[in-house]
């Protein structure tokens with residue numbers, strides 16, 4: 001687990017406790033000022049508590065019937081609230097997570113992290129690596145029936161069959177990482193064929209397995225590279241050094257002379273030199289990649305020893321265009 005993100009989760013929980021306390025206080029003020037009858041019941045309950053505390057401080061035992069008397073007053077308060085159109089528990093403590101009462105822990109003898117901590121942590125992790133926070137883009141959610149069962153022109157397979165094979169390949173790759181073969185992947189095909197979905201599914205599987213991934217669009221990568229040229233903020237090095245880097249939508253970024261190709265080559269070359277896995281999605285085919293980024297880059301991402309080039313074909317899922 002990433003300690004920095006886990007610490008953030010517990011800071012968020014503390015913040016949440018403060019907000020909830022404010023809510024409790026403002027509800028008490030509201031009821032007190034509008035309903036004198038309920039206010040006096042609240043006073044009675046508070047004096048029961050403070051009387052007991054003072055007694056204990058004097059060395060007296062708490063009265064045996066205290067719980068019963070407390071419950072009786074509380075029941076009267078709940079009844080009065082309801083009669084005035086409020087929820088019964090309007091003055092009860094406010095918890096965002098009733099399981100752990102916003103402490104982040106459950107269990108008495110064995111304290112375990114609450115499910116809400118894990119959920120908040122996953123959300124932060126997804127955001128940190130570039131995945132949508134509540135994304136449902138996983139291999140489990142992959143629906144092959146969205147793809148046409150008709151045979152693709154010039155192929156022995158339908159789009160559906162082809163996508164199932166590619167999906168299986170990507171899933172195996174993510175499951176076998178870091179022993180996966182080959183090291184790099186390119187998903188090529190026009191937009192709307194499911195490339196980004198597969199990238200997200202791979203990233204989700206990898207973080208589930210505890211591996212480090214970063215996902216960034218080619219557009220954002222170039223922004224980062226360009227900025228780091230002027231101010232070294234370490235972000236470019238984070239991308240270059242990430243154990244797995246997913247570069248989404250290569251080919252959609254603006255072509256800036258002396259920058260785009262240079263930075264891209266630097267990224268791919270440096271990662272290959274360090275033997276780090278890179279997954280690229282692009283709307284360009286190999287010939288178009290060669291045209292746009294020169295042979296130098298194209299040969300790096302089409303070397304069969306190091307990189308699997310997966311060509312997606314068929315109809316656009318979003319508008320049915322061929």
Ligand SMILES: [Zn+2]
Pocket residue numbers: 097098099100101102103104105114115116117
């Ligand atoms: Zn909780």
